[in-house]
Amino acid sequence: MTRVQKGSARRKSRGQQNKSQQLYDNALKALMEDHAAEIIPEFVPEAAMVIEQNNEIKRENIRADLVYLVEYQGQLHVLNMELQTDRDSNMAARMLKYHVELHLAYQLPVISVVLYLFETSIVASPYKEVSGDENLLIFHYRVIALWTLDAEEYVKKRIVCMYTFLRGMKRATVPLLIQAMDEMRQRYTLSQLARHLSRFKTILQRSNMLSEEDKQRVEDHMQVYDSLLDGQPWFEQRLAKKAAESELQVLQQLALEAVDEQFPPLAEFAREKITSIRQPDVLRLLVKQIYKAPDEATARWLLNTLPSQSDTK
Numbered sequence: 384m385t386r387v388q389k390g391s392a393r394r395k396s397r398g399q400q401n402k403s404q405q406l407y408d409n410a411l412k413a414l415m416e417d418h419a420a421e422i423i424p425e426f427v428p429e430a431a432m433v434i435e436q437n438n439e440i441k442r443e444n445i446r447a448d449l450v451y452l453v454e455y456q457g458q459l460h461v462l463n464m465e466l467q468t469d470r471d472s473n474m475a476a477r478m479l480k481y482h483v484e485l486h487l488a489y490q491l492p493v494i495s496v497v498l499y500l501f502e503t504s505i506v507a508s509p510y511k512e513v514s515g516d517e518n519l520l521i522f523h524y525r526v527i528a529l530w531t532l533d534a535e536e537y538v539k540k541r542i543v544c545m546y547t548f549l550r551g552m553k554r555a556t557v558p559l560l561i562q563a564m565d566e567m568r569q570r571y572t573l574s575q576l577a578r579h580l581s582r583f584k585t586i587l588q589r590s591n592m593l594s595e596e597d598k599q600r601v602e603d604h605m606q607v608y609d610s611l612l613d614g615q616p617w618f619e620q621r622l623a624k625k626a627a628e629s630e631l632q633v634l635q636q637l638a639l640e641a642v643d644e645q646f647p648p649l650a651e652f653a654r655e656k657i658t659s660i661r662q663p664d665v666l667r668l669l670v671k672q673i674y675k676a677p678d679e680a681t682a683r684w685l686l687n688t689l690p691s692q693s694d695t696k
Contacts, residue, residue, distance in 0.1 A: 409629055410582040411466050411498075414547050415449055417578070421544040423453060423462065426527055427494060430455045430462060450485065453494070461485045461493045468589070470503045475510035479522045495524035500551055501589055502530045530592060538563055543570050547579060550587045550601070557597050560587075561604050580605060634666035641673040646682045656686045665690065 415422060420432045433452040449464040463481055467474060474497060482495045499505060505526055512520035534552035537545045538559055546563040549555050567579050584605065587598055635657055642653040660666055669685065676682040 409632075410547075410585045411500075412449065413578065414582055415464075417575075418544040419449075419451060421542075423451065425542065425545055426464070426496060426498065427453070427455070427462065427525070430460070430494070432462075433459065452489075452491075455494060459491055461489050461491050463493060463495050465495075465497045467497050467499045467503075468501055472506065475506045475508070475522070475524070478524050479510055479520075482522065482524070495522075497524060497526055499526070499528045499530075500548075500586065502528075502591060534559055538566075541566065543567060547582045547586065550583070550590045551592060553592065555590075555592050557593070557600050560601050564601075564604060630663055631661065631666075634663055634670070635660070638666050638669050638673065641670050642682065642686075645673055645676065646679045649679060649682055649686065652683070653686055656689050660689060662690070 423430050423432050430453045433454055448466055451462045451464075453460050453462045455462075463478075463485055465474075465478060465481070471477075478495050478497060482493050485493045505528060508522075508524045508526055510520075510522040510524070511518055529548055529551040530553060532548075532552045534549045534555040537549065537552070543563075543566060546567055549563055550560060564580070564583070568576055571579060584602070587593070587601060590598075593601070638657045638660075639650070639654060642657075643650045657666070657669070660669075669689065672685050673682055676685060
């Protein structure tokens with residue numbers, strides 16, 4: 384394999400990983416938008432949500448996933464929850480960065496939590512910065528490994544807000560998952576059920592807690608609900624909108640990573656330009672052009688000639 388072919392293969396693999404990560408990010412964020420107040424105490428006992436802070440954060444400065452103002456042990460805290468789907472040796476350092484940024488922004492103690500959806504190696508807390516025999520810094524964060532949680536306990540207690548996570552937990556059998564889906568149908572409207580089943584299926588497909596045969600049995604049962612949703616205009620419109628949003632986010636991320644990899648000094652400049660682009664075709668072309676650009680000046684010219692947000696309307 385030539386050097387160009389190897390580079391192309393690496394980019395393709397990285398793109399597939401980013402797309403997969405984005406799917407799980409979107410599923411979890413959408414779930415938290417609907418049920419954060421219920422879910423937070425399940426992951427952080429004694430914590431109660433006061434207000435979601437995601438919309439208040441300047442995203443160009445802080446890239447934390449899910450941020451909430453919570454009351455914990457009688458005191459206000461900032462809660463930062465990060466989603467992790469694969470092994471990441473830099474995860475702890477990244478959590479520290481978010482922790483410091485959030486503490487400086489809000490002047491409150493920060494509870495940092497990383498949620499591992501699928502079984503993988505874990506970077507254990509605490510993170511230490513060491514100089515010889517001296518600990519310069521010790522950063523404690525909480526680790527939640529989904530596969531160590533007991534699916535039966537959540538169903539027994541009927542904690543329906545957690546049912547989306549069941550297929551990633553231990554003791555998640557086919558009868559248990561079918562029971563969970565039936566209970567969701569009783570609790571939610573059709574539009575709410577559609578959102579939950581979409582997230583349910585996303586995690587089911589990746590989870591290794593069930594055999595492929597058992598996954599198929601669960602999906603066969605889901606088809607019962609598919610027939611309820613088929614033909615609903617609001618459902619078809621929502622699917623189309625979500626598909627377009629997911630594609631756009633993935634393409635923006637690929638373009639940003641292309642710039643960061645090829646021309647790091649342009650990374651911040653590129654972020655402002657790329658995140659304003661809403662045209663998938665423009666972003667696809669930009670990714671190719673950045674990797675082919677002979678120098679930084681050419682890459683900057685490419686970014687400067689991107690259509691403005693007003694041009695895309």
